[in-house]
Amino acid sequence: MSSIVFENVSRVFQRNGEDLLTLDGISLDIHDKEFVAVVGPSGCGKTTCLRMAAGLEFPSSGAVSVAGKEVKRPGPERAVVFQQFALFPWKTVWENIDFGLRSKGLAQGERRDIIEKYLRLMNLTGCETAYPHQLSGGMQQRVAIARAYALNPGVLLMDEPFGALDAQTRVVMQEELVRLARLSPRTVMFITHAVEESVYLADRVVIMTSRPGRVKEIIDIKPVREAHHWDQYNKIEDVMDLESFVHLRTHIWKSLREEHAGREH
Template identity: 55%
Template sequence: MTEKISFRNVVKTFPMKGADFTALDGVSLDIADREFVTVVGPSGCGKSTLLNMAAGLDEPTSGEVLVDGGTVTGPGPERGVIFQQYALFPWLTVRQNVEFGLRLAGLAADERRERSDHAIELVGLTDFADALPKTLSGGMKQRCAIARAYAVNPRVLLMDEPFGALDALTRVQLQDQLLDTWSRDKRTVMFITHDVDEAVYLASRVVVMAARPGRIHRVVDVALPYPRTEEIRLSPEFGRIRNEVWHSVYHQGAAPAAA
């Protein structure tokens, strides 16, 4: 498959008193076009740092990050970024929030409306297009943030624990909503999470990272069919893969395992 995102021997260090801190050490990873990859690992393993470099919000100390074969040198419209915080403008409606990036891009009103309608429908917020964020639940606000990212038609979605602040039921509902959206209008997705069940349920591959220094511990294939259902979540095979990932995250040895 065609590589969409590539990390090439990425090293990231931060200056500290006395000595530099190595957040990432020699990370190499390819994510294919339209692939859904989750990244999970213990606190301090560099998950968010890796995503921020793919987004162009940070840069490696050495090594290279590429999207579509080109070196990432900063943010770009081909990459939509969704964080745990919703970051919606409270004085704008759902539609106005979704159209914000399109206005900055100078799109005409009719094209903005067409794109926002499509994105809002994808995330199931058509009935709330004229609502203000204060009237929405946490899950609906995050769906609005996802619609805003989709509206600018990115080729890549970079998601940093987007459901981390939600209650368990809403989180499961948003996982299903995201997979439904992805199946209908596929994008390459790199999804950061600390939740092993979420990592396995969403992804075709789970990248398990190790900390101090941050590195890839192993990559686990998730050979479960899409669409994912509650039956799959309760299946013995899901449980087997979940246990494999859990053990890889929380029972890591001192030395990194081969990916």
């Protein structure tokens, strides 16, 4: 069971010799194979939460655990996809995906089967011998996501993975990720600034307050998605036209606007 649990987590940074409280008392459970998006104003600590789940940063107080074990360091059961694609520029698409599988000591035949599976799922067949600089941004991010899924992690941590993409490519990648999440579900923590993206992708959306970041509200998306059959639509624009989608998007926008307004006064 690959759940992520934040237990009363706070994080203090030092700035100009003074303590800066960035996160304050975050308590959150992300259940096994649940897709949770986190939205909030800039500087509220969204990415800090993800980095703590990844074992790249640590709480000043409280604890973060994955699969019932407190996070002390990065681990193979947690894969991270960043906004910047983080591919090895000197390796081909195939070699980039193969790198982590080699590190796990898998046999060549098993590695081949896994790589071919995720090349096919991410529509990368035919790009096996290409180098990252020969691919568009969207194609590079497909490779990064394929590499993460190929490792078969229980937890997938995604920090604004589509933030560097143009609008049209971003929509295509959102549709691809929804399809992949249904075919090969993982426990996903997804950080984004895009409200529409969070509603379209997630089972639940966590809204954070302005700094110091706290959990303001958690919106249950999955029951609405299932009740109104969003998954019967292949294109995001068809889902975004639905009254149920518009209602959820508007609710989240209003909640975030309250935080921006409060910060300005």
